[in-house]
Amino acid sequence: MSRIFEITERVASYAPKADLDRINRAYVFAAHAHAGQTRISGEPYITHPLAVADILASLGMDEATIITGILHDTVEDTDVSLDDVESHFGSDVATLVDGVTKIGKIHFNSSEHKQAENFRKMILATAKDLRVLIVKLADRLHNMRTLGFMREEKRRMIGEETLQIYAPLAHRLGIHWIKQEMEDLVFSYLETDAYKSLLQEMQGRLEGLNKTRERLESIIQQALERQGMEVRVQGRMKHLYSIHEKMQRKHVNFDDIFDLVAFRVIVEDMTKCYQALGVVHSLYRPVPGRFKDYIALPKPNGYQSLHTAVIGPENFRIEVQIRTDAMHSYAEDGVAAHWAYKEGSTEAGERESFKWLKQLTDLLKDTENPSEFLENVRLDLFVQEVYVFSRDGDIFPLPRGARPLDFAYAVHTDVGHHCIGVRINGEMADFSTRLRNGDQIEIMTSPDQSPSRQWLQYVKTPRARQSIRQWFKRQERETCVRVGQKILREAIGKKDVPADTLKRFNCENMEDLKIRLGRGEIPIHSLLEATEHDKRVLPLKLKGLKRSMMHAAGCCHPIPGDPVLGLFTAGEGMMLHHRKCPEVASQGNVDWLEVEWEAKRGQLFKTGIEVRSQNERGMLANVTRSIADASSSIEDLKLSQRGGSMTELLFLVEVEDRKHLAAVLRSIKSVSGVVSVSRRNRVGLSGKPETRALGETLRDFFSRKSSSKTTNKKEKET
Secondary structure (H helix, E strand, O other), X not given: OOOHHHHHHHHHHHOOOOXXXXXXXXXXXXXXXXXXXXXXXXXXXXXXHHHHHHHHHXXXXXXXXXXXXXXXXXXXXXXXXXXXXXXXHOHHHHHHHHHHOOOOOOOOOOHHHHHHHHHHHHHHHHHHOOHHHXXXXXXXXXXXXXXXXXXXXXHHHHHHHHHHHHHHHHHHOOOHHHHHHHHHHHHHHHOHHHHHHHHHHHHHHHHHHHHHHHHHHHHHHHHHHOOOOOXXXXXXXXXXXXXXXXXXXXXXXXXXXXXOEEEEEEEOOHHHHHHHHHHHHHHOEEOOOOOEEOOOOOOOOOOOOEEEEEEOHHHOEEEEEEEEHHHHHHHHHHHHHHOOOOOOOOOHHHHHHHHHHHHHHHHHHOOOOHHHHHHHHHHHOOOOEEEEEEOOOOEEEEEOOOOHHXXXXXXXXXXXXXXXXXXXXXXXXXXXXXXXXOOEEEEEEOOOOOOOHHHHHOOOOHHHHHHHHHHHHHHHHHHHHHHHHHHHHHXXXXXXXXXXXHXXXXXXXXXXXXXXXXXXXXXXXXXXXXXXXXXXXXXXXXOOOOHHHEEEOOOOOOOOOOOEEEEEEOOOEEEEEEOOOHHHHOOOOOOOEEEOOOOOOOOOEEEEEEEEEEOOOOHHHHHHHHHHHOOOEXXXXXXXXXXXXXXXXXXXXXXXXXXXXXXXXXXXXXXXOEEEEEEOOOOOOOOOOOOOOHHHHHHHHHHHHHHHHHHXXXXXXX
């Protein structure tokens, strides 16, 4: 258990000017606030904030961050308010405490919504001050160390969240020892049997591995010193979770894993890094394709090192990382290693390493859906990168698996929106092409181009996906405003309504009212009631609506030229029904609208056709051929046997309009053996994948005919 005097002694060792009395006062304040509270383990609650502060001190964090670690649960779990914290310890500490405080007193729709809001608050606060995230990581690390006292269900939930969010965040900040400890703890709790088995295997080989490590340390150290270098060589065992992950990924047993030991070579300066690399490669044969230069191309979190793998003695594969002292310090403690004890802020140059955080923050500000938010967080923490180049030679790190549109949106949102094509290494490529390390990308644009919803199938980065979604949301918003204006003008003859009407519909302003009217969230008859207008004006006549807002209903399959009525459905736009559709006749909804519906040239619509024909060989083939001859296609069909050797065929076909439909009907009627053909709006077919497959229907139909003929033949023989 951590003690306050141990924490203050550690802080004094790296920050002699720190106000230790202020830290002690924070401890007394927190101990008083948490008095009488215990953790699930039975320990006094104050042991947790002290442990968090101890982790922060081990990272060399500043005084305000240490105090925040001690106070971080006071606002959430006690009667202490943020104002109390600010009055005793200043606004800096209060801001940090607020950033890591969970939103426990606000009611949310679901646990996912609550989790999303917690992360949103944490990330937005982190963008202003990275210390918020460092405190949160220390808090989660200690909670993971004591997770064994939780019930199984809670352990699994917290463990999965840690693995998906917090461990990658620690990696993004470059604090690798926290990431590794979190992963090992999650592994031990969620896959206990596999963890114990792997631990036992490691312990069985530990003595031999330690001897190998010491021998190789000495060989590499001496070889580098012979070249006149001041060097430090450190060997380390890989942590259990990374070994387990590799075994799962490569489908191998523990005995097939040979790179259990990795070495760090720490030299004086950057030039010596490359000299040391040459010495290591002269000692042992390098493994092709395993060299990575993270000094020339640092990782997005600022990490720098040379990575290589060589085949050592007895074909023992060795991973070697070569770096300077400063790089090593950053590799161990990440942003905390660069924390200047001056006003608790990093230098401007160091903040360049955290552009990902600003980009993530920009995404979160525009994201309303909690599922979409968490998706963005998880995708943005996917840090296996490929490095590609623009035509001008600028380097862009993108997630592995990224596509050309991801690159276009990484350059600029407008470049993405207007992208019409891409050249990769001088060759034309399509939007589904995976980008690879070293690719040179050239984006071609046109001012007439705009995003397509199909692009969402190609893009992999949150930035690209969110930019495309936001574009469509803006388009929808503008369209809804225009539709809302038309409804107001036609329904009440005014452009605005009284303030009490806005209040009745919980609308902040007129634009909000128009948007909700345009989306169908406010029924038109409710608007007429609120403004005391006669409902007899229904159905309203609306002209000039965008085609993209109107969709043919699947119940009656109207086509352009049909007499139709429209009905706004929230989230779907306007659904168009044939005037003779039972949905209209039922009078279940009084908000029908008369609209002008003109289709875009070449656009196809589904409608139903009923054909009655004689049961003759080849009849189905002849009818389907006649439909194709009329430039139509069959989306679905249903066959039924009728009395008197008659067959009923129901088709769901695609046509442009009523004129095209008439041509299809004439073509079918010309087939010999067809008795009647007519349109049937409510054909009972949808054309969706879940309906019965056409081939299956035909096989069933012909097998019935074959069976019928066999039966008739047997009857005759009898």
